[in-house]
Amino acid sequence: xxxxxxxxxxxxxxxxxxxxxxxxxxxxxxxxxxxxxxxxxxxxxxxxxxxxxxxxxxxxxxxxxxxxxxxxxxxxxxxxxxxxxxxxxxxxxxxxxxxxxxxxxxxxxxxxxxxxxxxxxxxxxxxxxxxxxxxxxxxxxxxxxxxxxxxxxxxxxxxxxxxxxxxxxxxxxxxxxxxxxxxxxxxxxxxxxxxxxxxxxxxxxxxxxxxxxxxxxxxxxxxxxxxxxxxxxxxxxxxxxxxxxxxxxxxxxxxxxxxxxxxxxxxxxxxxxxxxxxxxxxxxxxxxxxxxxxxxxxxxxxxxxxxxxxxxxxxxxxxxxxxxxxxxxxxxxxxxxxxxxxxxxxxxxxxx
Amino acid sequence: xxxxxxxxxxxxxxxxxxxxxxxxxxxxxxxxxxxxxxxxxxxxxxxxxxxxxxxxxxxxxxxxxxxxxxxxxxxxxxxxxxxxxxxxxxxxxxxxxxxxxxxxxxxxxxxxxxxxxxxxxxxxxxxxxxxxxxxxxxxxxxxxxxxxxxxxxxxxxxxxxxxxxxxxxxxxxxxxxxxxxxxxxxxxxxxxxxxxxxxxxxxxxxxxxxxxxxxxxxxxxxxxxxxxxxxxxxxxxxx
Ligand SMILES: Nc1ncnc2c1ncn2[C@@H]1O[C@H](COP(=O)(O)OP(=O)(O)O)[C@@H](O)[C@H]1O
Ligand SMILES: [Mg+2]
Numbered sequence: 001x002x003x004x005x006x007x008x009x010x011x012x013x014x015x016x017x018x019x020x021x022x023x024x025x026x027x028x029x030x031x032x033x034x035x036x037x038x039x040x041x042x043x044x045x046x047x048x049x050x051x052x053x054x055x056x057x058x059x060x061x062x063x064x065x066x067x068x069x070x071x072x073x074x075x076x077x078x079x080x081x082x083x084x085x086x087x088x089x090x091x092x093x094x095x096x097x098x099x100x101x102x103x104x105x106x107x108x109x110x111x112x113x114x115x116x117x118x119x120x121x122x123x124x125x126x127x128x129x130x131x132x133x134x135x136x137x138x139x140x141x142x143x144x145x146x147x148x149x150x151x152x153x154x155x156x157x158x159x160x161x162x163x164x165x166x167x168x169x170x171x172x173x174x175x176x177x178x179x180x181x182x183x184x185x186x187x188x189x190x191x192x193x194x195x196x197x198x199x200x201x202x203x204x205x206x207x208x209x210x211x212x213x214x215x216x217x218x219x220x221x222x223x224x225x226x227x228x229x230x231x232x233x234x235x236x237x238x239x240x241x242x243x244x245x246x247x248x249x250x251x252x253x254x255x256x257x258x259x260x261x262x263x264x265x266x267x268x269x270x271x272x273x274x275x276x277x278x279x280x281x282x283x284x285x286x287x288x289x290x291x292x293x294x295x296x297x298x299x300x301x302x303x304x305x306x307x308x309x310x311x312x313x314x315x316x317x318x319x320x321x322x323x324x325x326x327x328x329x330x331x332x333x334x335x336x337x338x339x340x341x342x343x344x345x346x347x348x349x350x351x352x
Numbered sequence: 353x354x355x356x357x358x359x360x361x362x363x364x365x366x367x368x369x370x371x372x373x374x375x376x377x378x379x380x381x382x383x384x385x386x387x388x389x390x391x392x393x394x395x396x397x398x399x400x401x402x403x404x405x406x407x408x409x410x411x412x413x414x415x416x417x418x419x420x421x422x423x424x425x426x427x428x429x430x431x432x433x434x435x436x437x438x439x440x441x442x443x444x445x446x447x448x449x450x451x452x453x454x455x456x457x458x459x460x461x462x463x464x465x466x467x468x469x470x471x472x473x474x475x476x477x478x479x480x481x482x483x484x485x486x487x488x489x490x491x492x493x494x495x496x497x498x499x500x501x502x503x504x505x506x507x508x509x510x511x512x513x514x515x516x517x518x519x520x521x522x523x524x525x526x527x528x529x530x531x532x533x534x535x536x537x538x539x540x541x542x543x544x545x546x547x548x549x550x551x552x553x554x555x556x557x558x559x560x561x562x563x564x565x566x567x568x569x570x571x572x573x574x575x576x577x578x579x580x581x582x583x584x585x586x587x588x589x590x591x
Contacts, residue, residue: 195463198451198455199455201447202447202455205445205447206442206443208406208438208442209442209444209502210444211425211426211427211430212406212426212430212436213430213502213506214460214506215455216425216427
């Protein structure tokens with residue numbers, strides 16, 4: 001408990017530091033860099049959504065891309081139909097959450113095994129790709145928004161504040177994205193420290209034991225899945241705002257695979273791992289994109305292979321374990337009970 | 353006369369052709385401590401799994417405090433007040449000892465009271481060393497106690513213990529017997545065990561299972577003298 005309180009304080013302090021940095025960033029970097037940082041941060045929010053449900057809930061979803069895309073489309077459609085952005089932003093979270101609730105209900109209450117959860121979420125994502133892909137033409141309009149089929153929706157209106165009617169500039173989009181990342185991060189930390197979050201982790205550890213203590217695993221998994229869906233939807237909203245554009249490729253296999261790579265490389269069972277993983281990989285891919293020698297997909301594949309073979313736990317848990325081991329060694333020989341600091345649970349568990 | 357705490361009628365569990373539990377009529381009174389013995393494969397663990405909703409019975413009823421719970425979900429039965437320690441340790445391996453107990457205690461208590469319940473249980477099961485240790489790193493016997501402690505922290509009215517002393521050394525068996533007796537002051541129990549010394553320490557009423565049915569039910573000394581019981585155990589050993 002003391003450890004939890006301490007780590008919450010540290011989180012809040014770090015969040016404050018991050019907020020200050022984010023607030024000052026536009027003064028120190030050029031607009032181009034800031035724009036890139038905005039999309040990196042939006043993707044970090046997406047990575048957090050999977051980092052939460054996979055790393056803590058033990059649910060390997062290949063479908064975060066579906067919620068991401070739904071969030072983006074919900075925002076875009078809303079933005080064409082409402083004068084200010086309140087409703088579109090709410091829709092960008094609400095629509096994927098409802099979709100996650102429906103899908104999650106069938107999966108978890110249908111007692112579908114974890115492996116099939118992966119298969120089903122992936123299939124649903126690909127189905128969405130096909131469905132949205134075939135919405136070309138005037139028949140597919142929602143209010144004044146044309147879905148546009150394969151071409152997607154261009155010129156999506158940006159954020160307009162209610163009452164004042166203030167329209168966001170690129171720096172404002174950065175503040176919004178960075179703010180969302182910080183709020184989601186701190187929110188998830190608080191959630192994980194709550195009774196609900198601790199039960200979610202317990203269910204990942206041992207579903208049978210949790211149910212024998214009176215917790216209904218189906219309900220907790222469903223709720224965690226819905227929270228993850230909402231966060232992915234928010235990320236989709238930020239992504240759409242960034243490019244003022246959304247198309248069905250967002251539901252493609254590449255998006256799903258990327259999210260999993262970010263989380264795996266950053267580290268399962270942590271929140272900071274997926275954030276760092278998402279940012280690092282995107283920076284890398286952008287760098288590779290700027291030269292002709294190596295193909296980005298090739299490099300990504302190689303990195304993934306190395307991680308699976310050498311650092312299967314991901315960067316953050318491995319570093320944490322190393323620090324813990326050093327700390328223990330430093331304490332050895334001193335008087336007093338030498339206790340093992342809490343190691344992170346093995347991420348492999350989540351896969352089984 | 354008050355209604356029994358637990359009552360099964362014709363309880364049956366089939367796995368394909370195997371009848372693991374065969375039309376069992378079983379009654380447990382409030383406050384009782386009953387031992388369940390029988391050779392391996394007699395159906396004791398399956399009986400427990402049916403009682404706790406982990407398996408859907410093929411036939412029969414389970415009445416708990418007069419309410420039919422046969423076929424209810426495990427979490428619903430747990431909420432009705434039945435706690436179980438499984439034969440193979442079932443704990444939250446990646447979490448600390450305290451977190452394991454806290455999760456059980458917090459289910460029906462507020463945060464403050466949950467902490468108090470956990471402290472009470474910890475002092476009863478008296479685990480050596482820090483309670484911040486990760487359960488997966490503990491020795492087998494310690495993990496058994498953590499599981500017993502977790503069940504206790506849920507404050508059930510009926511506790512089922514499936515082989516709580518298995519794999520424990522002599523001292524640990526003695527301590528486990530003490531803990532079981534202490535639990536029985538406030539809670540009803542059914543304990544599956546093979547260790548006769550352990551059974552003598554805790555109970556005087558025994559139900560003997562054989563091939564899914566109740567072979568006999570009597571006081572410990574009578575059961576141990578019974579020729580049929582000896583045959584069942586010796587027959588298994590010879591096989
Ligand atoms: N899930 C299962 N599927 C098929 N057969 C099972 C299953 N569980 C138990 N059995 C069979 O049921 C019988 C009773 O097993 P069990 O209840 O574990 O006995 P005990 O606990 O008394 O040793 C055994 O023959 C066992 O093989
Ligand atoms: Mg057994």
